[in-house]
Amino acid sequence: MFRKLFKRLAKPEEVGPKMKLIVGLGNPGKQYEHTRHNIGFEVIDALSSKFTIPLNQSKFKGLYGIGFHSGEKVILLKPLTYMNLSGESIRAIMDYYDVDIEDLLVIYDDLDLPVGKIRLRQKGSPGGHNGIKSTVAHLGTQQFNRIRIGIDRPQAGMSVPDYVLGRFHPDEKNPTEDAVKKSAEACSAWLEKPFLQVMNEYNQ
Numbered sequence: 001m002f003r004k005l006f007k008r009l010a011k012p013e014e015v016g017p018k019m020k021l022i023v024g025l026g027n028p029g030k031q032y033e034h035t036r037h038n039i040g041f042e043v044i045d046a047l048s049s050k051f052t053i054p055l056n057q058s059k060f061k062g063l064y065g066i067g068f069h070s071g072e073k074v075i076l077l078k079p080l081t082y083m084n085l086s087g088e089s090i091r092a093i094m095d096y097y098d099v100d101i102e103d104l105l106v107i108y109d110d111l112d113l114p115v116g117k118i119r120l121r122q123k124g125s126p127g128g129h130n131g132i133k134s135t136v137a138h139l140g141t142q143q144f145n146r147i148r149i150g151i152d153r154p155q156a157g158m159s160v161p162d163y164v165l166g167r168f169h170p171d172e173k174n175p176t177e178d179a180v181k182k183s184a185e186a187c188s189a190w191l192e193k194p195f196l197q198v199m200n201e202y203n204q
Contacts, residue, residue, distance in 0.1 A: 019066070019073045021099045022047060022187050023090055025108040025131040027165075028080040036151040037083060037164040039180065040107040040131075043149070044076050046184040051076070060096065062089040070191040075099070079131075086131040087138030094139075105145040105190060106135060107183055109164065113150025116175025118182050120147050120199040145195045147186060149179050 024040030032038050048055050053067035053076055064077040075097065079089035094104065108131055113119055123143040126132035136142050154163035168176050182202065189198045 018103060019075050019097055019099055020103045020191060021075045021077060021090075021094060021097070021105070023077045023079065023086075023104070023106045025083060025086050025106065026078065027082050028078075032165065034167055035165050036109055036168060039109045039149050039151065039176070041078050042180050043107045043147075043183045043187070044078050046180055047076055047187055050184055050188065060089050060092040061085075062093065064093065070188065072191040074191065083131040083134075085134055087134035087136070090135055091138040101139065101141065101144055102195075104139075105147065105187060105195070106132070107147045107149065107187075108132060109151045110148035111151060111153050111160070111164075113148060113152070115150055115152045115168070115172045116179045117150035118147055118179050118186070118202065119150075120145070120186060120195070120202050122146075122195060122199065145190070147183050149183060 022044070024042070024044035026032065026038035026041035044055070048065060051067060051069040051074060053065040053069070053074065055063050055065040055076060055078065057064050061081045062077050062079045064075055066073070066075050068074065075093065077089065077093060079086040081089050093099070108129060110119070110129070112127065122145055125142060126136055151164065154160060186198055186202045189201070
């Protein structure tokens with residue numbers, strides 16, 4: 001019922017071809033910029049530049065932009081709810097634009113991968129990641145495309161919250177930038193190929 005209502009209220013240009021939604025998870029605010037937990041935001045910034053899609057719209061508890069790339073209509077989204085409530089923004093924009101679950105791709109940091117390593121998956125448990133917990137809770141499924149970007153685990157004596165909200169060390173700069181670049185390339189490839197094929201290519 002809500003989708004039909006949204007479509008009646010939407011401007012004509014807002015409802016049309018199927019869209020692909022690419023979401024990067026993070027926390028809003030200057031104090032969180034370039035922290036480990038915000039690497040999903042960095043990929044969205046890279047895609048905004050790569051696709052020439054400015055993030056110039058603020059709605060659905062997020063900052064987003066809509067445009068075309070490789071013949072596909074694309075939404076780039078940064079939820080601004082803070083990490084623990086990311087699913088609220090994702091669900092709201094998916095409902096409004098009638099995005100199918102197979103057309104969603106979520107990018108986020110992962111403690112279980114080394115810095116600079118990326119891993120693509122089509123489903124999986126949240127693994128302790130609060131942004132993914134919220135996304136699963138609001139979507140009602142664990143089956144959605146995702147790109148996990150490695151940030152490694154903290155050394156003994158450092159808490160996980162302090163670690164993920166900290167910034168990368170200077171010697172991690174190059175592998176982190178490479179991971180952001182590869183993730184953006186994988187997103188671009190997904191606009192032209194099935195996600196399973198992209199997954200097989202980038203998980204080698």
